[in-house]
Structures are given as structure tokens and as C-alpha cells.
Amino acid sequence: MTIDARRMAERCEALARHSEQPDGLTRVFLSAEQRAVNDLVRGWMGEAGMDTRLDAIGNVVGRYEGTRPGLPCLMLGSHLDTVRDAGKYDGMLGVVAGIECVADLHARGVRLPFAIEVVGFADEEGVRFAATLLGSQAVAGHFDPALLDRTDADGIAMRDALMASGLDPARIREAARRPDEILAYVELHIEQGPVLEAERLPVGVVTAISGGNRFNVEIAGHAGHAGTVPMGLRRDALAAAAECVVAVERIARGVPGVVGTVGRIEALPGAINVIPGRVRFTLDARAPGDELRQQAVAAMKDEFAAIAARRDVTVAVSPVWEARTAACAPALQRQLAAAIHAEGVRVHHLPSGAGHDGMAIVAIAPIGMLFVRCTGGISHHPAEAVTVGDVGIAARVLARFIAQFVPPHR
Numbered sequence: 001m002t003i004d005a006r007r008m009a010e011r012c013e014a015l016a017r018h019s020e021q022p023d024g025l026t027r028v029f030l031s032a033e034q035r036a037v038n039d040l041v042r043g044w045m046g047e048a049g050m051d052t053r054l055d056a057i058g059n060v061v062g063r064y065e066g067t068r069p070g071l072p073c074l075m076l077g078s079h080l081d082t083v084r085d086a087g088k089y090d091g092m093l094g095v096v097a098g099i100e101c102v103a104d105l106h107a108r109g110v111r112l113p114f115a116i117e118v119v120g121f122a123d124e125e126g127v128r129f130a131a132t133l134l135g136s137q138a139v140a141g142h143f144d145p146a147l148l149d150r151t152d153a154d155g156i157a158m159r160d161a162l163m164a165s166g167l168d169p170a171r172i173r174e175a176a177r178r179p180d181e182i183l184a185y186v187e188l189h190i191e192q193g194p195v196l197e198a199e200r201l202p203v204g205v206v207t208a209i210s211g212g213n214r215f216n217v218e219i220a221g222h223a224g225h226a227g228t229v230p231m232g233l234r235r236d237a238l239a240a241a242a243e244c245v246v247a248v249e250r251i252a253r254g255v256p257g258v259v260g261t262v263g264r265i266e267a268l269p270g271a272i273n274v275i276p277g278r279v280r281f282t283l284d285a286r287a288p289g290d291e292l293r294q295q296a297v298a299a300m301k302d303e304f305a306a307i308a309a310r311r312d313v314t315v316a317v318s319p320v321w322e323a324r325t326a327a328c329a330p331a332l333q334r335q336l337a338a339a340i341h342a343e344g345v346r347v348h349h350l351p352s353g354a355g356h357d358g359m360a361i362v363a364i365a366p367i368g369m370l371f372v373r374c375t376g377g378i379s380h381h382p383a384e385a386v387t388v389g390d391v392g393i394a395a396r397v398l399a400r401f402i403a404q405f406v407p408p409h410r
């Protein structure tokens with residue numbers, strides 16, 4: 001087996017040069033930069049012995065046939081779009097790794113009893129149209145046509161952006177794949193967290209992509225003069241919110257795997273000498289199991305209600321988003337673990353707190369994920385980094401996994 005980790009790192013660098021701005025990396029859905037990386041990736045896929053195409057929503061698809069043409073595939077890949085001012089590896093590393101593994105098979109003339117497809121999804125991050133997983137949702141057959149009318153910050157509708165990229169909005173459903181075409185979807189991705197670094201491990205097996213809930217919370221109390229209203233007569237919305245924030249932390253800490261975050265808070269009227277009468281804050285709660293998450297969220301809401309009652313304020317909790325947990329198939333977890341073990345690395349399992357394309361693909365195929373350690377757990381930032389050594393280990397694990405792959409029962 002020949003895995004060239006340095007070439008993989010160079011390819012991530014090469015992809016990062018296609019950016020909206022010269023002094024950083026931003027590459028969004030259906031942009032000129034995206035068209036450029038699509039060409040680059042298709043070139044590498046072709047060199048690795050794959051037939052390539054752009055599907056109806058703009059995903060790059062490379063296919064390496066098995067022992068005979070037309071066999072169902074093991075799908076590998078990740079996304080080629082980025083957040084604003086992104087790192088070079090989130091997404092791209094998974095695409096480059098898939099190509100590297102196929103290049104190795106091609107160089108050795110190996111054909112497997114299944115095809116391999118490597119997909120570079122066109123939109124995972126959802127930056128341009130504020131709707132995530134557009135590429136993988138289309139492949140899963142779950143693209144929402146109502147999104148075609150959605151506009152970006154410049155007022156350009158998705159429908160028009162597709163046409164400007166040479167794609168036909170009326171044909172997006174042709175990107176959808178049948179479940180019998182895909183044996184499994186396996187994605188290599190940087191961890192985007194600090195766990196593997198703390199464990200001193202280059203790679204880990206993902207158990208599930210955590211589901212999540214987001215809420216807007218509004219607390220209404222009573223504004224008043226900071227000098228004249230005695231403490232005992234106050235209905236301070238911000239003091240109530242502070243208790244709620246601490247309750248979120250306490251409840252999430254109490255259940256392993258659950259995370260809860262208040263990321264934004266706003267106090268009104270927002271003056272130094274006025275008791276806050278109204279506060280709005282956000283809540284983001286995630287867990288690697290739906291029941292676990294629903295229990296934690298219910299406990300948080302109960303606690304908010306108790307705090308509000310005690311302080312004579314009102315609290316309103318409005319849901320803004322919910323995603324179910326996408327469990328990684330146990331059989332794929334076992335096969336990835338065996339490949340890690342064969343590489344001489346201790347096996348560690350961990351959930352993914354961040355969302356990934358597997359959340360969409362799980363609707364049509366069993367999913368698995370291999371995480372790669374990233375420096376400082378940093379992602380979505382120019383400081384995002386991996387070592388060439390870790391990249392090599394991860395790609396060799398993926399190659400071993402492919403060589404031993406047995407389709408999971410479903």
C-alpha cells in the first residue's frame with residue numbers, strides 16, 4: 001500500500017488557494033472558486049483511475065469500478081465548501097483521502113467486489129443560502145425545492161446561482177441515489193474538538209453524529225430605575241437569565257455526552273442605570289442520542305420555568321431548529337476499529353458534536369466516520385491544523401478499512 005500523506009497535505013493547500021479573498025479561505029456553494037476546485041478534484045480523480053461527473057446539484061463524483069462495472073458502491077468523501085475565513089482541512093481532507101486510497105488501488109491494479117465512489121459535496125456548511133447539507137440532502141433525495149427561491153446576501157436566488165454554474169434547477173432530483181446503489185458511506189474528517197489530542201491519539205471512531213436543538217428564549221421582567229427600585233421589588237430579567245445560563249451548564253454537565261451552550265444574550269433596554277426588563281438568549285443543546293437529548297432539553301425548560309416562577313418573570317422558549325442523531329452503523333464502527341488496531345493505534349470511540357454530510361446520507365445508507373486529530377481542537381478558523389503524520393495514519397486506516405470492507409446488513 002502506498003499512501004502519500006505529503007501529497008494529500010499539498011492538495012489541501014492547493015484547494016485552499018481557491019478562495020473568495022486572497023488573505024484567507026472562503027469558498028461557498030456555486031461560486032467561481034468552487035468551479036475551480038471541482039476541476040482540480042476531477043483531475044486528481046481521473047489520475048486515480050476514476051470516471052468523474054458533476055451531479056445535478058454540483059457535487060463532484062468520482063467512480064472506481066469494482067471487479068465488474070455497475071456494482072453497488074462504498075461511498076467515501078466529504079465537502080468542498082467552507083465557512084468564512086475557514087481552515088484548509090474541514091471537508092477537503094476527506095475528499096483528498098478518498099482519492100488517495102483509490103489511487104493506491106489503481107496503482108496496484110486492484111479491483112474490489114464493489115465499486116468505490118468519492119464525493120466532494122458542494123454544500124455542507126450552508127454559508128451562502130443559510131441552509132446546510134444541500135449537496136448531501138440532494139443525494140439522499142431530500143432536497144427541498146422551496147429552497148430554490150432562497151436568496152444569498154447579494155439577493156441572488158439559488159435557482160439563478162445554479163443556472164449560472166451550468167446546472168438545471170429543474171433536474172436537482174436527478175442527484176438522488178437509490179439505497180441499493182450505496183453499500184455504506186464512510187467519511188474521514190478532522191475532529192473539530194480536543195478529545196483525540198487529549199487522548200494522544202491520531203484517529204478515532206465516531207459513534208454517532210449528535211442530534212441537536214436550538215431555541216430562542218425570551219424572559220420578560222420589569223424595567224426600572226437602577227437607583228430607585230429596591231432589590232426586593234425588582235423583576236430583573238437579566239438576573240433570571242443568568243440563573244438559566246448556569247442551569248444549562250449544570251444540567252449538561254450532569255449527563256455524559258450532553259452539551260449545552262448559551263452563545264448569544266441581549267439585555268434590553270441595555271443601559272447602565274436601568275434594570276433589564278427583557279432579555280433574549282439562544283440555547284444550543286446536543287447529545288449523541290435522541291432520548292438523552294430530549295430529556296436534557298426537557299430538564300432545561302423545566303428549570304427555566306421554575307426560575308421564572310420564583311422571580312416573578314415570564315419565560316418563552318421558541319424552537320428554531322432540531323436535528324435527530326445520526327448513529328454510525330455498529331458494523332462500520334467495528335471495521336474501522338479493526339483497521340485502526342491493524343495500524344498499531346489504540347482504538348478510541350467518540351461522538352461527533354458537529355454536523356456532517358452523514359446526517360443526510362444516513363437516510364439512504366449506513367454511515368461511518370473516522371476522525372483525525374486536529375491541533376488544539378481548532379476548526380472553522382485559519383489556525384486549523386493537522387500533522388502530515390496523522391494524515392498518513394488516517395489515510396492508511398481508511399485504505400485498510402476499504403480492503404477489508406464488508407457491507408453492513410440493513
Ligand SMILES: [Zn+2]
Nearest residue numbers: 090091124189
Ligand atoms: Zn466539515
